[in-house]
Amino acid sequence: MRKNLILFFCLSILLVDNKLKAQDPQFSQYYAAPLFLNPALTGINQMGRAGVNYRNQWPSISANFETFSAYIDYNFDEKNSSLGLIVTKDTEGLVGLNSTEIGLQYAYQVNLNYKWVFRPAFQVSYTTRDLNFDKLTFGDQFDNTGKINPYSAEQFNTGLKVSYMDLALGGMWYSKSMWIGVAAHHIREPNQSVTDGESPLPRKVSVHGGYRIPLRSGFMSKGKTASGAERTLSPTFNYRSQGDFDQLDLGMYFTMSPVIFGLWYRGIPVKSPEGGGGNTESVIFMMGLTKNKMTMGYSFDYTLSKLGIGSGGAHEISITYTFKGGSPRKPSREVRELKCPVPFIF
Numbered sequence: 001m002r003k004n005l006i007l008f009f010c011l012s013i014l015l016v017d018n019k020l021k022a023q024d025p026q027f028s029q030y031y032a033a034p035l036f037l038n039p040a041l042t043g044i045n046q047m048g049r050a051g052v053n054y055r056n057q058w059p060s061i062s063a064n065f066e067t068f069s070a071y072i073d074y075n076f077d078e079k080n081s082s083l084g085l086i087v088t089k090d091t092e093g094l095v096g097l098n099s100t101e102i103g104l105q106y107a108y109q110v111n112l113n114y115k116w117v118f119r120p121a122f123q124v125s126y127t128t129r130d131l132n133f134d135k136l137t138f139g140d141q142f143d144n145t146g147k148i149n150p151y152s153a154e155q156f157n158t159g160l161k162v163s164y165m166d167l168a169l170g171g172m173w174y175s176k177s178m179w180i181g182v183a184a185h186h187i188r189e190p191n192q193s194v195t196d197g198e199s200p201l202p203r204k205v206s207v208h209g210g211y212r213i214p215l216r217s218g219f220m221s222k223g224k225t226a227s228g229a230e231r232t233l234s235p236t237f238n239y240r241s242q243g244d245f246d247q248l249d250l251g252m253y254f255t256m257s258p259v260i261f262g263l264w265y266r267g268i269p270v271k272s273p274e275g276g277g278g279n280t281e282s283v284i285f286m287m288g289l290t291k292n293k294m295t296m297g298y299s300f301d302y303t304l305s306k307l308g309i310g311s312g313g314a315h316e317i318s319i320t321y322t323f324k325g326g327s328p329r330k331p332s333r334e335v336r337e338l339k340c341p342v343p344f345i346f
Contacts, residue, residue, distance in 0.1 A: 023245050024185065024204055025067040025090045027053055028264065028284045028299045030238045030249065032318035032344040035071040035086040035105060037208065037238070038183040039121035040172035042107040043075035043082020044340045051320040057301070060312030066091045073105070074325065082107040086123075101127040101166070116175050117338055123168040123185075130161040131194045164190035166201075174340050180209035202243035210236035212341035229257040234343050236264075251284065253343040260343065262286030262299065280304045282313070288344070295320040295344060320344065 027033040033053045034041035043049075050072040057065040073084030084105035091098050103125035110118045170183040185204040193199035214223025217231040224230055234253040240246065251264030267280035282304050288297035301314035 023242055025055070025065065025088070026240075026247075027055055027067070027069075027318075028249070028266075028301055028314065028316050029053070029262070029286060029297050029318045029344070030208065031236070031342055032288075032295075032297050032320065033069060034342075034345060035073060035084050035103075036069050036088060037206065038170040038172060038181045039084070039103075039105040039123040039168055040107050040119045040170035040181060040183070041342070041345065042073045042084035042105045042121055044107070044119065044172065044342070045322060045345050046075045046077070046339075048072075048074040048323040048325055049320060050323070051318065053316070053318045055314060055316045057314040058307070058311040059315065060310060063092065064312070080109045082109070082121075097129070097131050099127060099129045101125050103166075103168070107170075111338075115338075116173060117340075119172040119174075121170045121172075123170070125166045125168070126163065127166055127190075127192075128161065128163045129192055129194055160194040162192060162194045164192065166190055174338070174342070176338060177212045177341055178209070179340065179342055180207075182207050204240060204242035206238060206240040208236070208238040210234050210342065212343075230255050231257070234341070236343070247281070249284070255343065258290050260286075260288035260290065260295075260297070262288070262297075262343075266301070267304070288318075293322045295322075297344070318344075 027036060030037050032051070034044065034051075036053065051070070053067075053069040055065075055067040057067075067088065067090045069086060069088040071084060071086040073082060075082045082105075084107070086101075086103045086105065088101045088103075089098070090100075103123045105121060105123045107119050107121035110120075112118050165188070166185070167187040168183065168185040169187060170181065172179065172181040174180075183206050185206075186201045187203060189200040189203060191198060192201045211234065213233045213235075215231040215233060216222050217225045217229075223232055232253075232255045234255070236250075236252060238249040246268065247266060248268050249264050249266050251262065254261045262284070263286070264284040265280075266282045266284060269280055282301040284299055284301050286297060286299035288295060290296075295318075297316075297318040299316045301316075303309050303311055303313050
């Protein structure tokens with residue numbers, strides 16, 4: 001039964017074709033945006049959790065992108081199940097293209113043995129996209145003095161809108177020190193055109209994982225100090241492919257509780273994009289702080305591509321709050337059983 005379940009989810013996720021050009025928003029702090037990355041991360045901390053993520057990409061130019069995401073999830077211990085709700089809004093600054101997605105997620109937990117846990121999951125979502133050209137300026141709005149008239153004879157300033165349902169699948173395997181996840185979004189390849197044309201949104205496949213290395217912090221202690229503060233190094237990666245686009249984030253977290261540092265490289269230097277040139281995008285620096293039930297992180301993408309640092313790079317903020325429901329006398333599952341080692345999953 002367990003083998004059939006794993007095989008079904010692997011085939012469902014990996015049997016995809018990526019033919020068309022499109023790209024979803026992304027978060028550099030991908031493990032600090034767990035429900036956005038993979039529905040299998042829903043409730044993986046075995047408690048309740050609420051969080052927000054904000055990203056402002058290329059703030060120094062008019063064609064910047066802003067992405068805001070908020071989520072809440074909860075693990076139902078006795079049912080081996082977790083539910084999550086995520087709302088994501090993405091805005092492109094120049095032409096006013098807005099996208100709002102509301103997703104409901106479900107994850108089921110299977111203890112394969114005493115060393116490994118498997119979590120299959122799915123997401124059903126509803127997305128609305130609208131386009132408004134009211135930020136564009138046309139030739140008939142300029143007079144002889146150079147002043148801009150707010151009115152134009154062009155008929156592009158009308159709102160255009162489309163809505164569609166979507167589906168995503170995910171799976172996560174983890175042990176005490178290692179984890180690997182795979183997710184496929186836009187299974188249906190919905191038509192996202194706001195002009196009654198055909199513009200299917202290509203499936204996005206991501207593979208992510210890492211390894212938690214405990215650091216010696218005392219004569220006998222490894223991974224934690226005498227007071228229980230974590231001391232670990234966690235190399236991580238996140239590869240994603242969508243249409244003709246693919247990208248890799250590769251780096252590591254250094255946790256010296258209550259402080260967390262992160263450093264990543266984004267790009268695939270061994271692969272040249274269409275038209276030639278390099279495939280190096282940025283170096284990402286992150287610093288986080290965890291205190292009691294709250295975790296906060298800030299990261300900055302230093303742009304290495306031809307766009308240059310003059311674009312302003314990208315700023316990103318994440319906030320996560322963890323809570324526990326149910327009987328206060330019963331310890332949470334992550335205390336009684338195998339705890340997921342993914343950074344920021346507290």
